[in-house]
Amino acid sequence: MKKIYIAGPDVFEMDSIEIGQRYVELCKDYGFIGLYPLDNVIDFNQAKQKIAKDIFEANKNLIDECDLVVANLNSFRGKESDSGTIWECGYASALGKKVYGYLFRETTYLEQFHEDEILAHGDTYCDLNGKMIEDFNHPVNLMIACSVEDIVIGDFEKVLKKISNI
Incomplete structure (x- = not known):
């Protein structure tokens, strides 16, 4: 059975353990083995930076596996995907592993900005800090949009349904 690393900010939810258990069960239902970051055993009785390094290494090892x-x-926490999740996607992609994403919204990256958050300079759009806003008709930053196999509009299970037919 193929192993799926389950990436995302779900690990920051108050019910993150239960979310992970549901995702792992869904993986089983579709013929996969789910690897959830919070399944790692970490010693939390040490310095915070050591804990952080242990979490990093454990999650990296799951991606390797x-x-x-x-x-x-x-x-x-804003308009962008979780930075840790993006690192995990990039690392997996660099290893030659297929990465699939999911979103609950159908809008492009630019469409996430409200009218009063955009400054137009000809054909270029900027945020209120004067930074250009990507406009490539992707739902996320072009680097992630172009490096994943597919971004499914829906939830975790909808991705599993799609990849179980591949």
Whole structure:
């Protein structure tokens, strides 16, 4: 059975353990083995930076072990996907592993911005800080949009349905 690394900011939810258990069960239902970051055993009785390094190494090892990644690319603490999730996707992609993402919204990256958050300069759009906003008709930053196999509009299970037919 293929192993899926389950990436995303779901690990920051108050019910993150239960979410992970549901995702792992869904993986089983579709014929995969789910690898959820919070399944790692970490010693939390040490310095915070050591804990952080242990979490990093454990998650990196799970990505090394997996066959593919399914990532929650929904916006997290702003308009961008979770930076840790993006690192995991990039690392997996660099290893030659297939990465699939999912979003709950159908809008492009530019469409996430409200009218009062955009300054137009001809054909270029900028945010209120004067930084250009990507406009490539992708739902996320072009580097992630172009490096994943597919971004499914829906949830984790919808991705599993799609990849179980591949």
